[in-house]
Amino acid sequence: MQIQALAAKKAGGILEEYRFDVAPPKVHDCLIKVLACGICHSDLHMIDNDWGFSSYPLVPGHEVIGEVVEIGPQVTHLKAGDRVGVGWQRSSCLQCRDCLRGNENLCDANQGLIVTGPGGFANYLMVDSRFAFPIPKGIDSKVAGPLLCGGITVYAGLRNAGMSSGQEIGIIGIGGLGHMAVQFAKKLGNRVTVFTTSEDKAEFAAQMGADEAIVVKKGEIPPAPSSKLNILLSTVPVALDWVPYLNFLDSDGALSFVGVPDEPLNIPLFPLLMKRRRILASPIGGRALINEMLSVAERFGIEPIVEVFGFDRANEAMQKVRDNQVRYRAVLSAS
Ligand SMILES: NC(=O)c1ccc[n+]([C@@H]2O[C@H](COP(=O)([O-])OP(=O)(O)OC[C@H]3O[C@@H](n4cnc5c(N)ncnc54)[C@H](OP(=O)(O)O)[C@@H]3O)[C@@H](O)[C@H]2O)c1
Ligand SMILES: [Zn+2]
Numbered sequence: 001m002q003i004q005a006l007a008a009k010k011a012g013g014i015l016e017e018y019r020f021d022v023a024p025p026k027v028h029d030c031l032i033k034v035l036a037c038g039i040c041h042s043d044l045h046m047i048d049n050d051w052g053f054s055s056y057p058l059v060p061g062h063e064v065i066g067e068v069v070e071i072g073p074q075v076t077h078l079k080a081g082d083r084v085g086v087g088w089q090r091s092s093c094l095q096c097r098d099c100l101r102g103n104e105n106l107c108d109a110n111q112g113l114i115v116t117g118p119g120g121f122a123n124y125l126m127v128d129s130r131f132a133f134p135i136p137k138g139i140d141s142k143v144a145g146p147l148l149c150g151g152i153t154v155y156a157g158l159r160n161a162g163m164s165s166g167q168e169i170g171i172i173g174i175g176g177l178g179h180m181a182v183q184f185a186k187k188l189g190n191r192v193t194v195f196t197t198s199e200d201k202a203e204f205a206a207q208m209g210a211d212e213a214i215v216v217k218k219g220e221i222p223p224a225p226s227s228k229l230n231i232l233l234s235t236v237p238v239a240l241d242w243v244p245y246l247n248f249l250d251s252d253g254a255l256s257f258v259g260v261p262d263e264p265l266n267i268p269l270f271p272l273l274m275k276r277r278r279i280l281a282s283p284i285g286g287r288a289l290i291n292e293m294l295s296v297a298e299r300f301g302i303e304p305i306v307e308v309f310g311f312d313r314a315n316e317a318m319q320k321v322r323d324n325q326v327r328y329r330a331v332l333s334a335s
């Protein structure tokens with residue numbers, strides 16, 4: 001069959017119509033009719049070839065929600081009509097130590113959906129069914145997509161840093177990822193401080209669940225801390241002066257990176273060493289954690305706040321993401 005998609009045909013290019021043929025589903029594959037697809041900042045990094053591994057035509061979209069229409073002969077856990085979500089990861093070896101520990105996202109053979117094939121800016125998506133996740137009934141299709149990349153990434157980034165409850169958590173950058181991080185941290189019983197460059201986001205932060213909002217204008221540094229945090233999660237796509245942020249961390253606190261700055265980290269050792277602080281970074285999350293995150297989102301009422309666009313307005317939506325004008329996640333919807 002032929003798939004109709006939107007693709008960037010060169011680095012930094014606008015999205016244009018692009019058609020390609022797909023063969024029937026292989027043994028573990030499923031064909032999904034796309035209902036909606038979130039726009040993650042990683043789609044922009046990939047369109048722009050910021051990370052040096054993009055190939056063109058590049059069909060973005062890795063926060064895909066759709067309905068299964070066809071399955072391969074060995075697929076037993078999904079059937080036609082099921083509603084599923086697909087995130088950043090297309091496949092892994094499923095045999096190595098990382099995969100067997102449930103860390104398929106760390107597998108040396110892991111493949112990104114839009115790195116090695118077309119993504120969800122399309123009418124259909126063919127994908128390995130083992131990386132398609134049933135969406136809980138209580139989560140609407142228009143808001144579910146962003147959980148599959150942004151949601152799992154911040155949930156894992158907070159959990160990896162030791163988030164439980166009763167802690168002080170800081171979130172830097174209140175975009176697609178950050179606004180979901182605020183909700184996960186707050187609804188799981190923590191006190192949340194946000195750091196944002198946007199005045200309007202600081203004003204809205206309380207409605208999202210934040211207890212405190214600190215505005216730090218672009219190029220400026222935050223004021224000296226009045227209290228200490230256990231965990232700071234950075235979701236910003238650029239390098240900042242990290243030392244003033246480290247000073248917000250209590251002893252044994254952790255700075256957890258999920259945003260991908262475009263230059264190397266420049267962090268002196270002493271602010272870490274003297275307070276036994278840690279820094280860590282993590283990509284998305286494994287399959288078990290994705291299922292856990294989806295059920296936590298349903299049970300605790302954690303919902304991305306979305307701006308919905310038709311697929312015909314994809315370029316406009318992309319530009320809004322570039323300009324940091326989206327509040328808080330853009331989603332393309334087929335209906
Ligand atoms: N680790 C992973 O597996 C993973 C998964 C998904 C995405 N990511 C990465 O996470 C990052 C964020 O993605 P996203 O989709 O949340 O992006 P986004 O919606 O564009 O949000 C990023 C936010 O960072 C802040 N920001 C942007 N430019 C800034 C600057 N110059 N100085 C200070 N703050 C700035 C803004 O928040 P304020 O307006 O509040 O300041 C902005 O809303 C990207 O680098 C993306 O590639 C990583
Ligand atoms: Zn993403």
Ligand SMILES: [Zn+2]
Binds near residue numbers: 095
């Ligand atoms: Zn593996």
